[in-house]
Amino acid sequence: MTEDEIIGYPFRLGGTWYMRKARNGDELVELITTASVFAEISTGMLTVVHGVYVYTNREGVLSFQVSHAEHPTEYDADLDHGINIDPRKIVEAEVSKKIPNWRLIEAASREFVDDDPDRVRFSVDAAHIQRLGEQLVSKQETALSELIKNAYDADATKVTLTFSNQDKIGGSLVIEDDGVGMTEEVIRSSWMRISTNAKDTQPTSPVFGRARAGKKGIGRFSVQRLGKRLTFVSKPAGEGFGYRVQFDWDRDFIAGASLQDVFSSIERFAKPTEDQGTRLQIDDLRERWSAADIEKVWRAVVLLQPPFPVGTDDTHALLIGDYRADPGFKVEINDVTQEAQRELFSIEKSFLSQALATIRARIDETGLAALRVTSEKLQLDETAEYHEKLLLTGPVKLEARYFIYNSASLSGMSAPQATRMGREFGGIRIYRNGFRVQPYGDPADDWLQLAGDTSRRNILVPANNSNFFGQVSIPPLAESLFEETSSREGLIENEAFLELREFTRWAVEWAALRIASVRKRKTKASERNFVPEQKKPSEVLRDFRERLITGQPDKNVDEDVNESFAEAEQLIVEYERVVEQQRAASIEYEEMLRILASLGISIGVFGHEIKGSQGALVSNLHLLNDLVAEAKDPILKPKLLDQHAELQKAVGRVFDIGGYIAGLLSQTESRELHELSVGGAVQRFVAQFKNYMTKQGVEFLLDISPPSLRTTAMHSAEFDAVLLNFLTNAVKSMKRAKAHPKKIKISARKIDRDIVLAFEDNGTGLEPGIEDRIFDPFFTTSASMEEDGIAGPGTGLGLKIVSDIAESYGGSVTVATPSQGYNFKIEFRILSK
Numbered sequence: 001m002t003e004d005e006i007i008g009y010p011f012r013l014g015g016t017w018y019m020r021k022a023r024n025g026d027e028l029v030e031l032i033t034t035a036s037v038f039a040e041i042s043t044g045m046l047t048v049v050h051g052v053y054v055y056t057n058r059e060g061v062l063s064f065q066v067s068h069a070e071h072p073t074e075y076d077a078d079l080d081h082g083i084n085i086d087p088r089k090i091v092e093a094e095v096s097k098k099i100p101n102w103r104l105i106e107a108a109s110r111e112f113v114d115d116d117p118d119r120v121r122f123s124v125d126a127a128h129i130q131r132l133g134e135q136l137v138s139k140q141e142t143a144l145s146e147l148i149k150n151a152y153d154a155d156a157t158k159v160t161l162t163f164s165n166q167d168k169i170g171g172s173l174v175i176e177d178d179g180v181g182m183t184e185e186v187i188r189s190s191w192m193r194i195s196t197n198a199k200d201t202q203p204t205s206p207v208f209g210r211a212r213a214g215k216k217g218i219g220r221f222s223v224q225r226l227g228k229r230l231t232f233v234s235k236p237a238g239e240g241f242g243y244r245v246q247f248d249w250d251r252d253f254i255a256g257a258s259l260q261d262v263f264s265s266i267e268r269f270a271k272p273t274e275d276q277g278t279r280l281q282i283d284d285l286r287e288r289w290s291a292a293d294i295e296k297v298w299r300a301v302v303l304l305q306p307p308f309p310v311g312t313d314d315t316h317a318l319l320i321g322d323y324r325a326d327p328g329f330k331v332e333i334n335d336v337t338q339e340a341q342r343e344l345f346s347i348e349k350s351f352l353s354q355a356l357a358t359i360r361a362r363i364d365e366t367g368l369a370a371l372r373v374t375s376e377k378l379q380l381d382e383t384a385e386y387h388e389k390l391l392l393t394g395p396v397k398l399e400a401r402y403f404i405y406n407s408a409s410l411s412g413m414s415a416p417q418a419t420r421m422g423r424e425f426g427g428i429r430i431y432r433n434g435f436r437v438q439p440y441g442d443p444a445d446d447w448l449q450l451a452g453d454t455s456r457r458n459i460l461v462p463a464n465n466s467n468f469f470g471q472v473s474i475p476p477l478a479e480s481l482f483e484e485t486s487s488r489e490g491l492i493e494n495e496a497f498l499e500l501r502e503f504t505r506w507a508v509e510w511a512a513l514r515i516a517s518v519r520k521r522k523t524k525a526s527e528r529n530f531v532p533e534q535k536k537p538s539e540v541l542r543d544f545r546e547r548l549i550t551g552q553p554d555k556n557v558d559e560d561v562n563e564s565f566a567e568a569e570q571l572i573v574e575y576e577r578v579v580e581q582q583r584a585a586s587i588e589y590e591e592m593l594r595i596l597a598s599l600g601i602s603i604g605v606f607g608h609e610i611k612g613s614q615g616a617l618v619s620n621l622h623l624l625n626d627l628v629a630e631a632k633d634p635i636l637k638p639k640l641l642d643q644h645a646e647l648q649k650a651v652g653r654v655f656d657i658g659g660y661i662a663g664l665l666s667q668t669e670s671r672e673l674h675e676l677s678v679g680g681a682v683q684r685f686v687a688q689f690k691n692y693m694t695k696q697g698v699e700f701l702l703d704i705s706p707p708s709l710r711t712t713a714m715h716s717a718e719f720d721a722v723l724l725n726f727l728t729n730a731v732k733s734m735k736r737a738k739a740h741p742k743k744i745k746i747s748a749r750k751i752d753r754d755i756v757l758a759f760e761d762n763g764t765g766l767e768p769g770i771e772d773r774i775f776d777p778f779f780t781t782s783a784s785m786e787e788d789g790i791a792g793p794g795t796g797l798g799l800k801i802v803s804d805i806a807e808s809y810g811g812s813v814t815v816a817t818p819s820q821g822y823n824f825k826i827e828f829r830i831l832s833k
Contacts, residue, residue, distance in 0.1 A: 005050045006064060007072070010041045013090070014107020015261025017041065019049060019064070028090075028104065033066035040069050048072050087111040107261065126257040130249060132194070133224030140287060141297050142438055143222035147175055147280065149435055152329050154179025154278060155207035161333045166289035173226060175280040180207060181236040182278065184243055187266070191232070203478050209323030212433065212476075224249045227282035237276035241268050298333065352469065354418055355401035356409045357515055359470065361507040362398065367391040369503055371398075373511040377409070378518050384510055384752045390503055392496040394480040398507055400428060400470020402515065404462050419466075426466035428504060430491070431473050432482075439490060441465075448505045461516035468508050474500065510752075517810075617651055653692060673713035675833050678748045678755060679704040681716065685723045686746075696731060696742065703747035710833040711755055711809075718805045722828055725798040726759040733763025733824060745822060750832055754811060757828040765823035771815045775803045806830055 006029060008021040017031040017038060031038075031049065041047055051066040087108040094100040094108075114121075137143045144161070151159040156179035165171035182191060203212055223230045228250045235242040244267040252262050357380065361371035367389035374381045403409070403426070405419045428448060429441030439445045443465075446452060450465050474482055481496035491497050621644075628644055631637040686693075686700055693700065711719070727744070734742040745760040766774070773779050777800045799813070806813045811830035818825035 004052055005048055007046070007048050009044055010047050011043050013104065014110060015257050016103070016107065018104070022046065028101070030063045031066050032063055037066055037069060042071070045071055110260070124259040125255060126253045126259045126262050127255040128259060129221065129253040130224060133221040137222050137225045140226065140293065143225045144297055145438070146222045148331060151177035151179055151278070152210065153205055153212050154181070155205045155210065156277070156329065157327050158330045158332065163289060163334055166285065168288050169285065171285045171289070173282045173285060176277060178277045181276045182234040183236045183239065184266070187234060187243060187245065203476065207324055208326040210326065223280055223282050227286060228284035231281040233279040235271055235276050238273055240270060240273055242271045243268055294333065352401050354403060354410050356404050357402040357511065359400045359402060359507060359511045360398065363390050363393055363396040363503060365395055371507045371510065373514060375515065378515065380515065380518055382514060386503065386506060387751050390499050392481055392499045393503065394475040396500065396503065397473045398470065398504060400468050400508060402511060403467050403469070422466035426469050428468055428470050428472060428508065431471050433476055437484070437491060448501060448508070450505070461512045463509060463512040467512070472500065472504055621648060621651065673715060675713050676711045676716055676719055678709040678711060678757065679707045681719050682723065682746055682748070685720060689727065698731070698742045698744055701743070701745040703745065705749060709748055709750060709755055712831040712833060714809055714830070722802050722805060725802050726826060729798065730759065730761035730763060734761055737762070737764040739763060743822065745819065753832060754829045755832045758816065758825055760818050760822040760825045762822050763824055766815060775799050775813065802828065
């Protein structure tokens, strides 16, 4: 091929070099060469370029492939010696031609539009494409997951991934599916358009009506994250032509160049109309893919869709429209099928069968949240409802398995092996449109903040991420307030997400605590005087023998024996320590019961004596009143009347106390238990001490909702004892604070299966650090208080008794956050009717 040369003046416009010929100033030639040759060319300087004319299949464009360039020191006298690169004149010259160079016209037009003195606009650097790929998709497996989702959205029934030379940098990967492919219009309007909203306007796929798994329109840039070059081939269904586009990310999409100036050629080829699908050939892989990396991809693929079957009645499974029956979606990597990998990584056979319980929960269309926890091993089947409606998430469904990794809860699997699988597979994952939303449920992810609570021992039961394996299915983004981050790796933590986290955490935590109660395990550090059920040494040795029998053949026997002996020794020592604690606690408790028995006898005698002397006192008061009325001294008589009135009030208070004690004694004569009306018991109690409260200047506020609240069967005397203890503590606290007015609020609500009775006052509140100590026997903060006849000095027994009453009826007593205007709040929780 004969080499040509052009003499003229080079200039750059729209990222492309052109040469205006020196002998024919109206003729422009597009220059094609390498960056090193362009480095030898200076804008506006007379230059000679050597090379050949080339055919580019672009009508109206004359192109010249430059081999080298030089600046001549001598030139002919008839050459034009000036150059005018006025964009307007370039546009005028090109549009006057029979076949204009439209790319040159667009670039020149942009030049003078950008120079508009009254307007500015954003431009996009070509390297932005690389940032989208490398920074927004941080993980290799995430990039592949996005490309697999794109195949699913294209109604593919199968996607094949084939690695070549992947064990070193520079290998290749081919991703091929049998979906509907893309027409030229779709390639131009969707594939080549960043952050398109096409999947918003078309939320379901055209053939099978699948809810779109991708949304943000940046999944295609995952290929840039994986390799340096891409050959994109699309074979649209029903068309006789396919399309091939090539991208060189590192060569063309470079910093400093405008994205509008980077063009990729599109090639058309004939194909059978029934041939369809998309092929992505990614060359020059940026990272090596080890066997462990491939296995990580498989695990991501296996867990890409929900681990539990989605029934036809699933909240988000129903599709509306005339679609073909979906045959399913399969993945194959290096000739290994998804079915084979599911068998290899079978969590159903190797892991889920070891679950102690199953948790199912959902939020319905009205915002009502409820759960059910079942366990055949524990013979447990219970339900609960959340205390308020959740209106931001939309319909949500949760299903999870709960695991405890000890030999008593496992069968056919050792505890260490189950623990390893829990660390590998455990966690609550989020799924949308049938596909997983990363990174929720990954080993390093703690979106429910369970790991933090268990590490700080806020919860003592096994309730870490590894103890749960499950999924939360959320509505499609178009039907909910959830928003994905631009990286496709997580959800924006808006109010809907926070509500989802609150619901999910409530469900799994409630289930774990309930199971712990059934197993008679301590649930929280604040649970007082709890004596855990310990294994007997014989049970420890039996477990040890079973572990040796069921040990895995590939495990080191000596290591297993040593580990088992160490565990057995630790459990025996712990058992002995707990027995000693129980003995010491029992002795102390017996002493307290003797004191209480003595107090009860004394109170009984006191009540009896008051009752017996009541008639005589009333008679003497009437007689005294008559004598005062006969007094003649005008000065002395009013004083005597005042003293008589005060004496009547004092005697009335004594009678009130005596009547209250007599009522208690009469109630305790029968050991039968009865369901109590919470509202009736509280109102009766307030009426009993109305005179006393009026004298103390106490304002009562009652808030019992609903009024029909009833407790589980219990002694009414015990309920009254709780109220009296709370009342006397509140009176003493308000006296110390010199509160005016003194305020007490008694409220009651039903929460889940419990009645929660709250008692609040505006006294001094509680000193920091003694929240748990106030429930210990003989601990008091009011021993030096002045007696008033009812409140009296503190003995340190009242709240201990209240705590024992609550626990005997499956409840608890806790210090809570007070309402506005109050300084202290205590909650008494027992089972409801």
